[in-house]
Amino acid sequence: MVVTQRAQSEISKGVSLRDSSDPDKRSQYWDVGLQYVQNSLDDLRTADKNDQRAYNKVESRRYVPAFDANAYLNTEANKSGLSIQFDKNGDEYFISQTNGEAAIPNFQFGKLS
Numbered sequence: 072m073v074v075t076q077r078a079q080s081e082i083s084k085g086v087s088l089r090d091s092s093d094p095d096k097r098s099q100y101w102d103v104g105l106q107y108v109q110n111s112l113d114d115l116r117t118a119d120k121n122d123q124r125a126y127n128k129v130e131s132r133r134y135v136p137a138f139d140a141n142a143y144l145n146t147e148a149n150k151s152g153l154s155i156q157f158d159k160n161g162d163e164y165f166i167s168q169t170n171g172e173a174a175i176p177n178f179q180f181g182k183l184s
Contacts, residue, residue, distance in 0.1 A: 074115055074131045081108045081134040088136065099136035108132050 085108070088100040111132040118125040 074111065074129055077131045078108050078112050081132065085134045098139070101137035104135050104137065108134055 082105060085100060085105045088096050091097050091100075111130055115126070115129045118129060
């Protein structure tokens with residue numbers, strides 16, 4: 072019962088982000104966040120009804136807001152004086168060196184030190 076109530080609360084958080092009039096809040100909505108919460112309800116639904124331990128193993132999941140990592144990395148690169156360009160497919164970054172070799176490893180593979 073507690074897992075169901077928490078899941079419904081988290082789902083309503085996601086729906087309120089989706090329906091918000093504030094663009095910043097609306098940008099935090101994504102379908103994957105709701106699906107993540109709903110998967111815990113599927114685990115509860117498919118748990119063995121005769122085994123209490125199966126119910127105890129079902130985790131209560133929170134809605135995880137969307138985060139635009141690409142925009143964040145571009146902002147940090149601009150602060151560091153780097154010029155990051157996308158290729159035509161948008162799959163990978165090309166990094167042009169403007170501030171020396173030491174600044175480039177911070178943005179390779181999307182990791183910050």
